[in-house]
Amino acid sequence: MKILGVMAAVAGLALPLQAAQAAEVKVLASTAVKTTLEALAPQFEKATGNKVDLTFAPASVLKEKIEQGTAFDVAILTTPIVDGLAGTGKIDAARTTIAHSGIGVAIKKGALRPDISTKDAFTQALLKANSVGFTAGGATGGYLKTLFEKLGIAEQLKPKLKLLQGGVGEAVTNGEIEIGMTQISEILPHAGAELAGPLPSDLQSWTSFSAGTSVASKEADAATAFIKALTGPDAQAVIKAKGMEPG
Structure with missing residues (x-):
């Protein structure tokens, strides 16, 4: 009985010690x-x-x-x-x-997947889309603004370009935008969104x-x-x- 009592006392002391650690x-x-x-x-x-x-x-x-x-x-x-x-x-x-992490293109789940396999195909996909969006601020947003300038489509995209305050996955899911771009890891978790693919390798930014x-x-x-x-x-x-x- 004494042994059991000692063991119980030690166990009682171990719990607060473990919690403290x-x-x-x-x-x-x-x-x-x-x-x-x-x-x-x-x-x-x-x-x-x-x-x-x-x-x-x-x-x-x-x-x-x-x-x-x-x-x-x-x-x-x-x-x-x-x-x-x-x-x-x-x-x-x-x-x-x-x-x-690389940048990916997001579309609503079940929507027609655009061809973004090459620089030219990606450019045409953006020009054909009714709306294009990405999150305002951050490294990705800054890079995309520069990319549109390099591709020569910045002015053409202006009327349909949306700078999002929320996430791209939510925006394509609820129909706010047709095509969105953000880190691939931020697209995959959204059940209502689908990864159309990464940016073409010669346009990708890691x-x-x-x-x-x-x-x-x-x-x-x-x-x-x-x-x-x-x-x-x-x-x-x-x-x-x-x-x-x-x-």
Whole structure:
């Protein structure tokens, strides 16, 4: 009976000790990696006992929040932004490239799939569409504006071009636009949207996403462990399944 009593006492002490050791990792991440992190975070939580608090927004929005003092443990943003934040002392100098993502063309599920296999076919598809849209701001939006200029169709697209405040997947699903363009990983999750295909290879623009820990993080060990978990073989398989290429 005494032995059982001692074991019960030890078990009782172990529970609060275990709870005290558990960390909550606050992650600020680009919407492009949303579905990837939503799949991988629970695996990390199960394996470590730590919790992951995910906040998603465009990388440029999260950059501003970090600069304004928003607390976080891990930031997963476009690599140039992460590098810039490291340069200003907001993120630790040791950064890890997590994934690369290309731009895709989205249409409403079941709609006639446009031919976008070549530069000329892609150009004609945009000119024939009743409406074309992409999310305002961000690296993708900036690149597409430049691309339309290079293709010589910027003026022709103006009357039917829509700069979206929400997601491209939602916009093609509800009929707001006929053709949308965004990161492939942001198209695949939408049941009402369909990936018509990536941009032609000679027009494609790849965006790199990197992770870094906050220099002010109180959970640096757990934050570092979370980033490491995003680079393992299992994580790489998930990254590919979500429409991205592992870093």
